[in-house]
Amino acid sequence: MQGASSSGGEKKRAEGQLSISSVGVRLHFDIALVLITIIPLLVFIFLVMGGYVTFKPGRGVYEPVAVLLIALVGLGYALLMRYPITMMKLRRYVEDMAAGVFPESVHLEQEETDLRSIEAGMNRILERLKAKVDAMAMEQAKLEKQLCKAQKLESIGALASGIAHEINTPIQFVGDNTRFLSDACAGLLKLLEIQRRLNAVAPSEYGSVLAEIQKVESEIDLPFLEAEIPTAISQSLDGLSHVAEISRALKDFARVVSDDEMKATDLNRAIQSSVTLTRNEWKYVAELTCDLDPALPLVPCFAGDIKQVLINLIVNAAHAVGEVVGDGSRGKGQIAIRARCEAGAAVVSIRDSGPGIPEAVRNRIFEPFFTTKKGGKGSGQGLAIASSLIVGRHGGQLSFDTELGKGTEFTIRLPIRSGAPVCCDAGGGVR
Amino acid sequence: MSLSARHRVLFVDDDPSVLAGARRVMHDLRQQWEFLSAASGQEALSLLEQAPCDLIITDMQMPGMDGVELLSQVLSRFPSTVRFALSGYADRAILLKSVGLSHQFLAKPCPAESLKRAISHTLQFKKYLPGTHEQAMVSATETLPVLPDTFRAFQKALRVSRADVEGVATVVASDVCLAAKVLHLASWASLDFRESARNIRQAVGVLGTELLHSVLFSAHAFRAMDADTASLFPVSNWNQHATAVAALSVQIAREGGASAEGVQEAGTAGLLHDIGRRILMGGYPATYAGICAASCADETSITQTESEVLGVTHAELGAALMVLWGVPSHVADAVAFHHEPERCPGEDSIVLRAVCEAERLVAEEGDAGEGCTRAEVCVPAGGVS
Numbered sequence: 001m002q003g004a005s006s007s008g009g010e011k012k013r014a015e016g017q018l019s020i021s022s023v024g025v026r027l028h029f030d031i032a033l034v035l036i037t038i039i040p041l042l043v044f045i046f047l048v049m050g051g052y053v054t055f056k057p058g059r060g061v062y063e064p065v066a067v068l069l070i071a072l073v074g075l076g077y078a079l080l081m082r083y084p085i086t087m088m089k090l091r092r093y094v095e096d097m098a099a100g101v102f103p104e105s106v107h108l109e110q111e112e113t114d115l116r117s118i119e120a121g122m123n124r125i126l127e128r129l130k131a132k133v134d135a136m137a138m139e140q141a142k143l144e145k146q147l148c149k150a151q152k153l154e155s156i157g158a159l160a161s162g163i164a165h166e167i168n169t170p171i172q173f174v175g176d177n178t179r180f181l182s183d184a185c186a187g188l189l190k191l192l193e194i195q196r197r198l199n200a201v202a203p204s205e206y207g208s209v210l211a212e213i214q215k216v217e218s219e220i221d222l223p224f225l226e227a228e229i230p231t232a233i234s235q236s237l238d239g240l241s242h243v244a245e246i247s248r249a250l251k252d253f254a255r256v257v258s259d260d261e262m263k264a265t266d267l268n269r270a271i272q273s274s275v276t277l278t279r280n281e282w283k284y285v286a287e288l289t290c291d292l293d294p295a296l297p298l299v300p301c302f303a304g305d306i307k308q309v310l311i312n313l314i315v316n317a318a319h320a321v322g323e324v325v326g327d328g329s330r331g332k333g334q335i336a337i338r339a340r341c342e343a344g345a346a347v348v349s350i351r352d353s354g355p356g357i358p359e360a361v362r363n364r365i366f367e368p369f370f371t372t373k374k375g376g377k378g379s380g381q382g383l384a385i386a387s388s389l390i391v392g393r394h395g396g397q398l399s400f401d402t403e404l405g406k407g408t409e410f411t412i413r414l415p416i417r418s419g420a421p422v423c424c425d426a427g428g429g430v431r
Numbered sequence: 432m433s434l435s436a437r438h439r440v441l442f443v444d445d446d447p448s449v450l451a452g453a454r455r456v457m458h459d460l461r462q463q464w465e466f467l468s469a470a471s472g473q474e475a476l477s478l479l480e481q482a483p484c485d486l487i488i489t490d491m492q493m494p495g496m497d498g499v500e501l502l503s504q505v506l507s508r509f510p511s512t513v514r515f516a517l518s519g520y521a522d523r524a525i526l527l528k529s530v531g532l533s534h535q536f537l538a539k540p541c542p543a544e545s546l547k548r549a550i551s552h553t554l555q556f557k558k559y560l561p562g563t564h565e566q567a568m569v570s571a572t573e574t575l576p577v578l579p580d581t582f583r584a585f586q587k588a589l590r591v592s593r594a595d596v597e598g599v600a601t602v603v604a605s606d607v608c609l610a611a612k613v614l615h616l617a618s619w620a621s622l623d624f625r626e627s628a629r630n631i632r633q634a635v636g637v638l639g640t641e642l643l644h645s646v647l648f649s650a651h652a653f654r655a656m657d658a659d660t661a662s663l664f665p666v667s668n669w670n671q672h673a674t675a676v677a678a679l680s681v682q683i684a685r686e687g688g689a690s691a692e693g694v695q696e697a698g699t700a701g702l703l704h705d706i707g708r709r710i711l712m713g714g715y716p717a718t719y720a721g722i723c724a725a726s727c728a729d730e731t732s733i734t735q736t737e738s739e740v741l742g743v744t745h746a747e748l749g750a751a752l753m754v755l756w757g758v759p760s761h762v763a764d765a766v767a768f769h770h771e772p773e774r775c776p777g778e779d780s781i782v783l784r785a786v787c788e789a790e791r792l793v794a795e796e797g798d799a800g801e802g803c804t805r806a807e808v809c810v811p812a813g814g815v816s
Contacts, residue, residue, distance in 0.1 A: 161520050165492065168519035169446055171540040176452030179543045183459060221458065228455055235448045284494045327495060 162280025170239030187220030249273035320354025472496025575608035576656030618757025677701035679789035700765035707749030
């Protein structure tokens with residue numbers, strides 16, 4: 001089963017329909033006008049001409065009279081019909097507006113003051129409406145942006161405690177090791193100092209110095225120090241590089257919080273820092289593997305948005321796996337992240353071995369505030385925002401492929417050349 | 432100290448580097464402590480099954496059995512083992528879950544010195560107690576029941592006037608058990624036993640009323656005693672006696688030229704000096720009511736009757752619990768020896784002197800707090816027996 005997010009696309013299509021329908025209405029309207037004005041006139045002319053042919057009256061007189069008559073009747077008819085036609089136009093406009101179809105402007109094409117003032121009034125109403133709609137659209141865009149930012153903060157806030165744990169653990173043992181190394185170093189220096197004395201003293205005193213050396217050696221437990229010092233140092237270095245990695249990932253995340261234009265971004269690195277920041281979320285429940293294509297070109301994007309999406313998707317995957325494996329005591333699940341280049345698009349997929357998405361909710365997962373997570377684990381914003389960021393801001397695609405009992409794979413497609421649309425037939429179907 | 436008398440300290444963490452680091456820093460104390468480590472809750476429990484440990488320090492977030500589960504198993508199966516939590520999470524939820532399960536809650540990164548100091552301070556609780564049965568009795572005590580009226584006042588103070596630290600502290604100081612628990616929780620926040628809160632006002636300040644509020648309403652650190660137990664003992668008299676002794680102790684310590692800290696500690700020791708009675712009352716209400724009644728009837732001192740019946744006095748039990756709950760050693764000593772100051776080892780402590788003197792003065796004034804509370808105790812106790 002596959003699905004795709006299309007919140008942006010749907011909106012555009014809806015706008016298209018709006019303009020098409022208004023064109024349709026106008027066409028309809030013009031045809032009606034033509035029919036109403038022209039047909040009776042043609043009938044009239046037909047009748048007059050018919051009379052002329054039938055009766056063949058005396059020459060010279062009838063023809064100009066008939067032409068005059070036709071002209072007069074035509075003029076009269078036009079004058080007579082003008083008002084109802086305008087009223088009909090007006091009714092159409094009002095009906096359209098009531099139905100939610102707003103024309104660019106109202107044209108009644110009449111010179112009478114009443115009608116002109118009605119036309120001007122309606123156009124003023126339209127302008128005001130348009131201004132209001134524009135303001136609302138701007139407000140909505142602003143709100144959406146704020147919501148995005150809030151969700152970004154929410155996602156990093158939810159990770160904060162885990163990140164603190166990831167940092168505090170190495171600091172704990174690096175601190176312990178350093179304390180130990182400092183004591184060990186003091187002991188070894190003391191030993192060295194006594195050993196140096198061997199150079200200075202007479203050979204007859206070697207015995208007493210050696211005894212002292214042995215005493216200090218057992219005091220400081222030399223074998224223990226010999227065994228532990230190298231591992232204490234290597235573990236400390238590992239711990240420090242772990243903290244440095246987290247710190248870099250956090251800096252990456254912080255740096256791009258306020259990006260206003262797309263920058264060429266290394267997606268592989270974005271994936272790695274998202275994996276680092278979310279480690280505490282998945283490490284107890286899943287083995288996470290990354291299969292990244294080193295040849296993946298830089299992708300023009302808002303790097304902060306992409307990391308936010310990746311973090312949301314990884315945390316979701318961890319939660320999904322957690323539903324299956326519980327606390328991880330009876331084996332872990334899998335999360336597999338893959339990045340590759342495919343038909344002009346950068347493709348990142350995140351597959352989990354979770355329970356899969358139940359059929360009933362598959363077409364709702366991108367809805368804002370829709371969540372199946374319990375107990376404040378999610379606000380239902382993650383996927384909605386992910387989809388609006390990928391589809392709306394990047395012209396990319398966010399799709400999923402899920403199978404009950406097997407797991408779910410989310411796939412992000414981003415155009416590698418900015419502005420180029422992502423090829424549409426590539427949606428899903430990876431598995 | 433001989434090798435056989437070494438304390439067994441068990442360290443549990445799923446990260447082998449943390450275990451290795453801890454083993455290295457503990458190595459210089461190998462004469463006093465035997466260091467054991469386990470990489471999971473299961474492993475820790477099987478180690479405990481082989482031989483009991485004096486103290487367990489566990490990480491809270493571990494795959495499989497987490498720290499909360501491990502500590503509650505240790506509490507029920509190995510009650511005499513002292514329980515420490517060492518957590519790397521800045522998460523309050525984990526702290527709240529540990530309330531009532533662990534004696535100390537340390538935050539990673541915890542400097543080796545602080546950890547060692549916490550361990551050696553806490554293990555001192557054994558020196559007040561004759562055997563493992565009493566140790567288990569004390570270290571399995573999670574909460575002490577609070578007088579119902581005070582409990583309600585405490586709830587109200589935290590609900591209504593949370594900004595009023597002074598007001599909350601006043602309510603806390605009006606019940607001995609409430610005060611003791613607040614001091615206990617405050618010792619978690621300070622992490623350093625030289626710096627632990629010396630009086631209630633400080634403790635409430637350190638914790639913050641907001642944290643107290645969440646502890647009260649989401650963890651079970653505080654509970655009110657049931658009416659049956661309350662009717663057996665003159666608890667409010669005890670509380671009044673404790674408050675009176677506390678006030679006098681402060682005055683005596685001040686006049687005796689104690690430092691500011693000494694004065695604060697004297698007040699706290701005065702307040703807590705009879706906390707052991709509340710342990711006995713909470714744990715063995717019927718037996719203890721009998722002991723109180725017997726002591727009144729025979730006109731013997733309460734400590735003598737306790738020793739005869741239980742083999743341990745309320746003073747010793749109280750001091751041991753206070754050490755486990757992170758109260759400074761001076762205060763615990765004063766609690767332990769307030770009946771027999773001459774037995775106190777070590778240097779002469781002004782805190783102890785102040786409490787003894789205050790108690791004597793209060794007794795002379797006719798307060799019957801410590802000794803016979805005949806009117807209240809004997810009647811209901813008689814009704815029970």
